[in-house]
Amino acid sequence: MTEAVEYDVVVIGGGPVGENIVDRTRAAGLSTALVESELVGGECSYWACVPSKALLRPVLARADARRVPGLAGAVGGPLDTAAVYAHRDYWTGDWKDQGQIDWLESIGVDVHRGHGRLVGVRKVSVTGPDGEQHVLSARHAVVVATGTRAMVPDLPGIAGARPWTSREATSARQAPGRLVIVGGSVVASEMATAWQGLGSQVTVLVRGARLLPRMEPFAGELVAEALREAGAVVRTGVGVEAVERDGSTGPVGVVLEGGEVVEGDELLMATGRAPRTEDLGLDTVGLTPGGWIGVDETCRVPGFDWLYAVGDVNHRALLTHQGKYQARIAGAAIVARAAGAPLDTAPWGAHTATADTRALPQAVFTDPEAAAVGLTLAEAEQAGHRVRAVDYDLGRVSGAGLYADGYRGRARMIVDLDREVLLGATFVGPGAAELVHAATIAVAGEVPIARLWHAVPAFPTVSEIWLRLLETYRG
Numbered sequence: 001m002t003e004a005v006e007y008d009v010v011v012i013g014g015g016p017v018g019e020n021i022v023d024r025t026r027a028a029g030l031s032t033a034l035v036e037s038e039l040v041g042g043e044c045s046y047w048a049c050v051p052s053k054a055l056l057r058p059v060l061a062r063a064d065a066r067r068v069p070g071l072a073g074a075v076g077g078p079l080d081t082a083a084v085y086a087h088r089d090y091w092t093g094d095w096k097d098q099g100q101i102d103w104l105e106s107i108g109v110d111v112h113r114g115h116g117r118l119v120g121v122r123k124v125s126v127t128g129p130d131g132e133q134h135v136l137s138a139r140h141a142v143v144v145a146t147g148t149r150a151m152v153p154d155l156p157g158i159a160g161a162r163p164w165t166s167r168e169a170t171s172a173r174q175a176p177g178r179l180v181i182v183g184g185s186v187v188a189s190e191m192a193t194a195w196q197g198l199g200s201q202v203t204v205l206v207r208g209a210r211l212l213p214r215m216e217p218f219a220g221e222l223v224a225e226a227l228r229e230a231g232a233v234v235r236t237g238v239g240v241e242a243v244e245r246d247g248s249t250g251p252v253g254v255v256l257e258g259g260e261v262v263e264g265d266e267l268l269m270a271t272g273r274a275p276r277t278e279d280l281g282l283d284t285v286g287l288t289p290g291g292w293i294g295v296d297e298t299c300r301v302p303g304f305d306w307l308y309a310v311g312d313v314n315h316r317a318l319l320t321h322q323g324k325y326q327a328r329i330a331g332a333a334i335v336a337r338a339a340g341a342p343l344d345t346a347p348w349g350a351h352t353a354t355a356d357t358r359a360l361p362q363a364v365f366t367d368p369e370a371a372a373v374g375l376t377l378a379e380a381e382q383a384g385h386r387v388r389a390v391d392y393d394l395g396r397v398s399g400a401g402l403y404a405d406g407y408r409g410r411a412r413m414i415v416d417l418d419r420e421v422l423l424g425a426t427f428v429g430p431g432a433a434e435l436v437h438a439a440t441i442a443v444a445g446e447v448p449i450a451r452l453w454h455a456v457p458a459f460p461t462v463s464e465i466w467l468r469l470l471e472t473y474r475g
């Protein structure tokens, strides 16, 4: 092995989070290396956010158009699926990352293709595609941004059944005749919407009581109702015991608790994520391989002055936008520490990822869309806040009625009664994803209800929901 090449900062993992870290550290003049074992751009760009939304957009646009009088008749037919897949392929750059590499070169980041592993304090080995190894050392920081992989439960028969994970579900070039989905959270709900819309007969097997269990209960209920109306089967409270499949092309059988078998042509396991830390050399610095990497509010690993874990891998918030926010915070902290400058780690300070716990937004691209920020009613009560949930039927807002005939949706805001600020908000309805950022500003800014009263939504937009919620609260 050759002598270590020294940088100020070494980042392992070039997903959206790693890319944002290196952008920050380079902009501040720190020499920076990025180690990536697959494609720069990460899961999000090639097998998650981007291809899934490219598949979903035509499905949701068609559903919206079918609710517009005068337009419905023009969009009654099936989707041009070849064009949908081509559009998805375009957005993934045909699973090539040359554009990202060119950008990194243009900002002066050295990209090391290969598998990165810690090999002691401040040291990272890179095993290239040809098996050759070299070592990088970091003067100031090593950042782990290795993200997650799909977590598939170890059910009897699962390996032989060759189930889809989120990777196949976002990159497939043909709709299976029958798609069985195990799981009930975001991936299950979005992929059920996409593939039912693209022509599959979808069956969703939900272990819990409803879809989207981390959101207000009405979100999952409205999404399940719409999926059923679109022709999908959504079954709740069902456990899966085993999976069976004979041969390479035969149908797959999902054996439920009690013995019933649900048959499909493909099976998608949408059962959560596992951190990509099992082969990362964590043991060489006293950490446990395979686990999530816990961090402080600056995304630094407790007990280390040089090791950071940012994005999915720290398990604070498994979302691209939030990982990129952490990258901005951690990047600023690395730069400040390298310069010996003081850090602002007070809540909402420049070097603390406060929004992860206080104002975390998410938009789920189902039909209807479901978007939320901050705490749900149950979470707020559990945290000991004195709160009131204010609900309103989105379909009663003029802007919503004009947006779609028979608009169905619901909104809820959670008011902290002691401080009269919002702790959270949820919007479910066609186009509702675009409503959440206003709520994020209200929650992160701790804007008093009395001042929100002066934030007048334009007529006739769906945003008039804000006025209705505030009127309902004020009686």
Ligand SMILES: Cc1cc2nc3c(=O)[nH]c(=O)nc-3n(C[C@H](O)[C@H](O)[C@H](O)COP(=O)(O)OP(=O)(O)OC[C@H]3O[C@@H](n4cnc5c(N)ncnc54)[C@H](O)[C@@H]3O)c2cc1C
Pocket (backbone or CB within 6 Å): 012, 013, 014, 015, 016, 017, 018, 035, 036, 037, 038, 039, 040, 041, 042, 043, 044, 045, 047, 048, 049, 050, 052, 053, 114, 115, 116, 117, 145, 146, 147, 148, 166, 170, 187, 276, 279, 280, 310, 311, 312, 313, 317, 318, 319, 320, 321, 322, 323
């Ligand atoms: C189907 C699906 C849809 C999603 N949709 C959304 C969405 O709409 N909006 C949203 O906000 N979030 C969405 N997410 C979540 C989002 O994909 C993740 O939060 C995001 O990708 C996390 O970014 P990251 O950079 O932390 O990790 P990743 O994107 O996983 O990137 C990690 C990178 O590290 C590399 N790597 C791993 N180990 C090593 C190693 N040892 N050496 C070198 N390189 C390594 C990997 O190859 C990868 O490129 C979705 C997830 C899924 C599964």
Ligand SMILES: NC(=O)c1ccc[n+]([C@@H]2O[C@H](COP(=O)([O-])OP(=O)(O)OC[C@H]3O[C@@H](n4cnc5c(N)ncnc54)[C@H](O)[C@@H]3O)[C@@H](O)[C@H]2O)c1
Pocket (backbone or CB within 6 Å): 153, 182, 183, 184, 185, 186, 187, 188, 190, 206, 207, 208, 213, 239, 240, 270, 271, 272, 273, 318, 319, 362, 363, 364, 365
């Ligand atoms: N639009 C978005 O923001 C978006 C879209 C997709 C994914 N994501 C993010 O990606 C992450 C992964 O999403 P996900 O839906 O895969 O995971 P998740 O962790 O949100 O949910 C996994 C679900 O699978 C169920 N499950 C686990 N084991 C099971 C088993 N053996 N049998 C039956 N059910 C089982 C769990 O009960 C849970 O509901 C999430 O954190 C999500 O926020 C975000």
